[in-house]
Amino acid sequence: MSTLFRNKAFLIVTGSDLLQNLAIWIRNMAILYYVMDQTQGNPIAVSLITVLEYAPIFVFSIIGGALADRWNPKRTMIIGDILSALSIVMIIAVLSSGYWQILYVATFVSSIVSQFSQPSSVKIVKRNVEEEHVQSAIAITQSGQSLFLILGPIVGTFIYTVMGIQTSMYALLILFIASAILLTFLPKDSAQQETETSLLADIKEGWQYVGQSRSLKMLSLVFICVGLSSGLISPLEIFLITERLGLEQTSLQFLSGVSGLGLLIGGGIAAAFSGKMNQTLTLIVGVMCLVVTTMGEVLSSWFWLTLVISFLSSISLAFINVIISTYLVTQIDERLIGRVNGTITPLFMGAMLLGSSMAGVIMNNTSLFIVYVISVTVMILSILPGMRIEFGKQNAPVNTLNPEVAHQAVD
Structure with missing residues (x-):
């Protein structure tokens, strides 16, 4: 380091x-x-x-x-x-x-x-x-x-x-x-390679790059599941404080602070042991820990226990973030990083906003517990595509692919 x-x-x-x-x-x-x-x-x-x-x-x-x-x-x-x-x-x-x-x-x-x-x-x-x-x-x-x-x-x-x-x-x-x-003060960049293609062609090339890679398609599904799961519960965290624990809404700041501390420590641990981690195993274990801690938050009736569970949940989330971000940096062709990011990010944001828009409606018609159960179920579904991401393989550039062997090159 x-x-x-x-x-x-x-x-x-x-x-x-x-x-x-x-x-x-x-x-x-x-x-x-x-x-x-x-x-x-x-x-x-x-x-x-x-x-x-x-x-x-x-x-x-x-x-x-x-x-x-x-x-x-x-x-x-x-x-x-x-x-x-x-x-x-x-x-x-x-x-x-x-x-x-x-x-x-x-x-x-x-x-x-x-x-x-x-x-x-x-x-x-x-x-x-x-x-x-x-x-x-x-x-x-x-x-x-x-x-x-x-x-x-x-x-x-x-x-x-x-x-x-x-x-x-x-x-x-x-x-x-x-x-x-x-x-x-950054080092001087090498000159950007001139391109004669249109902006729309560049955007389509990014979509094609993602579409031809099984790993990137699986990662997109993970993003959608995690985004939807997160969107369902993020707007309702205040109700963990007011409804589940019976505290004043201002106590939410302590929950946010503990979450930030968990992300900070989790990121530090991930940095220290990054070279020794099996990325696929770390992703799956991280998601499973997130599942357990998310259910623990909604089941807890003690404030201190909720804080501890939230802290552990954030540590798990930190490892997941590091694994996924590392993959996007190391395995994507440099000239396509922006377009891949621009293809996958809206999937996550769209799923998150969809979940947020449904959260209040579902809670009004059922309960806070049911919303958390649905969120956890969606999160569990992300494990299936997560297991099919091949972290060790470099994605081949789109313009080098032969249609007859494309699936072999990118899978």
């Missing part, structure tokens, strides 16, 4: 990710509190924040992934931070005139930019980190993100409550500019 901490590109990308994560949490908390204050807690106004955060994923992830494969990844990430900074400048200027609705633009722009920056970040890691260290690199990055799941709400809440919305926006501006400056 010490090799990673001497890798300039990895350190810079990780540093940029940390700055952006801090900015996102300051933005999330500031906009949430400010919208609550301005609308007297209007649930539609508050839910619109989530809609504007996730809606661009459907619209831009496919296009963004294809364009990220065409563009210079270093330049793409820098331009993304600059655009985010410029949007904050506009918001600061408009806020002073009293049009607070402009804050929604911050969420919308940030979500759009991430659809271009995220696959570019993955390409830089693939280019500059040796394959045997990729799993550790991903685990370390995930641990950093988990740390902000714990600290982010605290920092964001402090800045907003003590210094207000304007200061929160200035903090965002500083962080995005700092990230852009940091990214300029």
Whole structure:
């Protein structure tokens, strides 16, 4: 692992990710509190924040992934931070005139930019980190993100409550500019290969790449199952606190904090033992542990036990995330990483939002326990395609496939 901490590109990308994560949490908390204050807690106004955060994923992830494969990844990430900074400048200027609705633009722009920056970040890691260290690199990055799941709400809440919305926006501006400056120190990218194909042809090539690989098709099914399962229970966690445990809704912050701590420690353990893990076995065991802990959460009637179970659940989720992310970085042809990401991500998000939209309806007609049972059942179904993912085999580039032997090359 010490090799990673001497890798300039990895350190810079990780540093940029940390700055952006801090900015996102300051933005999330500031906009949430400010919208609550301005609308007297209007649930539609508050839910619109989530809609504007996730809606661009459907619209831009496919296009963004294809364009990220065409563009210079270093330049793409820098331009993304600059655009985010410029949007904050506009918001600061408009806020002073009293049009607070402009804050929604911050969420919308940030979500759009991430659809271009995220696959570019993955390409830089693939280019500059040796394959045997990729799993550790991903685990370390995930641990950093988990740390902000714990600290982010605290920092964001402090800045907003003590210094207000304007200061929160200035903090965002500083962080995005700092990230852009940091990214300029990345190693110079080799020139992007010119392409004469259209953007639509590039997108179709990404779909074809996924469609011709049995492992990627199985991974897509895993994403759909996990997304649907997660979507069913994520909106209802508050009811574990209020209905199951009979506590005040503010106690949810402790559940979130423990989950973040579990992801942080789980990512650290995965990084330490990444070279010794059987990826297929780790994925299956991780899903089974997630099944057991998810049922444990809804069955528990003691707060401390729920916290312990949530902590163990997050550790399992950390291992699953590391395994899947490692596969996407190491086994996908570099020139297609963006398009593969843009093909698979909407499947996960669509399934998650579908589950979220059904969760309340199912609970109203049955019970919280039944929703969790359905979620766990869907999660168990993900094991079947998960067992058919061949983690050790490199996916062949689409343009080298002979139709007569394609299935042999990619399976």
